[in-house]
Amino acid sequence: MVKSELKNQVRRLRFENGELTQQKLADRVGVTRQTIIAIEAGKYAPSLPLAFRIARTFAVSIESVFQYQETKTSPSPTNGKS
């Protein structure tokens, strides 16, 4: 089984860019502050256009902001037994 995870560097990039507040970033990319909070916490995966807007705000590539990771989890020993 493959488990996927979307990590992000939004919080770090905000602080590296003059301690940009969540509200200011939200205004720049056209979303609510709650959405930025949810993205930073990994609770919400943004759409591709929003991900691009965030990356362009920080003038970095999209992969510098978001990293997609896949981890393979081994099935439990009881699985597959009849």
Next chain:
Amino acid sequence: MNKTQKRALFTLSISIMLIAFGVIIFNSMFTPGDRTAGVKLVKVWIWLVLAASVGGAVFAHRKQRASEVNNDERDNYIKKNAVLVSFVSLWFLMFTVSIIPGFVAGDTGSIPVPLLPIINMGVFLIAMLVYSVAILAQYGWGGKDGEK
């Protein structure tokens, strides 16, 4: 708290009040005695539902703040999920209210006609309540997301 959450809270509180009032009227129609007062209450209830619908529509179109984004893709995603949950609940409710009167009153039984608006509109009110709860649940009941 954003606009979607405020609207959900507004809908939730109005739905609860109207459902509670509807239940009281429903019970009064089955108490022995004169039903005239009950029938009048049904009319009052219908007007209240209409007023709440108009009030809700006006409230929904009011802009929160000119500078702030009212609605974004995450709000739309949450609303889409809530609509789905509410639609499923609507199916269950419609099925239930179609079956229960037959069991309660029997094959040859009858129910007062003034109760029909309460039963039918009540189903939609409960679906609205489910919609609001689904929205608030997805936002983590309002506090967690906004306070970090």
